[in-house]
Amino acid sequence: MIDMQALEPHWIWLILAVIFGIGEIVLPGVFLLWIAIAAALTGGVTMMLGIGVPAQVILFAILCLVATYAGRRWYRNNPVESQDPLLNDRAARLIGETVTVVEAIRGGHGRVKVGDGVWSCRGADATEGSLVRVVGISGNDLLVEP
Numbered sequence: 760m761i762d763m764q765a766l767e768p769h770w771i772w773l774i775l776a777v778i779f780g781i782g783e784i785v786l787p788g789v790f791l792l793w794i795a796i797a798a799a800l801t802g803g804v805t806m807m808l809g810i811g812v813p814a815q816v817i818l819f820a821i822l823c824l825v826a827t828y829a830g831r832r833w834y835r836n837n838p839v840e841s842q843d844p845l846l847n848d849r850a851a852r853l854i855g856e857t858v859t860v861v862e863a864i865r866g867g868h869g870r871v872k873v874g875d876g877v878w879s880c881r882g883a884d885a886t887e888g889s890l891v892r893v894v895g896i897s898g899n900d901l902l903v904e905p
Contacts, residue, residue: 768815772802793830797822850896858903863887871903 766774779795801819804810810818853873861877862870864885871880871891882903885891895902 767806768812769802769806772798772805772815772819776802790827793826794823797826800826850901853893853901854895856893857890858893858901860885860887860889860891864891864903868900871901873901 776795776799779791779798783791783795797819800822801815804818805815856873858871858873858878858880860869860880861872864880864882866884867881869880869882869885870877871893878901879899880891880901880903881897882891882894883905885903885905889905891903891905893901894904
């Protein structure tokens with residue numbers, strides 16, 4: 760077992776940086792990365808300047824804020840492209856699909872079967888059992904056309 764009392768403070772900060780880095784890999788969220796960077800920088804500054812513990816904690820807090828701000832700014836300016844941008848937008852994924860009318864569309868309103876569920880829809884009049892294509896979304900209604 761490692762005697763933490765025998766370790767110099769900069770080693771504790773560097774070990775914390777590694778632990779936060781491993782935490783980022785195990786629990787991805789791209790947040791612990793910035794804390795790990797702040798801990799590593801604190802360890803480096805502590806090694807070079809030999810500052811006391813209160814100053815180390817203050818430096819770590821400041822570096823956490825700066826690193827997190829820099830990370831947020833970088834991700835805002837360099838957004839990560841999703842392989843499936845409609846992953847959490849089920850209605851948008853339905854555009855172009857052919858669905859079956861289960862409650863006749865009269866006066867522009869009806870219901871259609873989508874998979875194992877039924878959705879409200881708006882569109883041209885259609886009889887029960889006819890096929891329509893989803894062309895858009897308006898609120899909670901699918902917009903359909905014959």
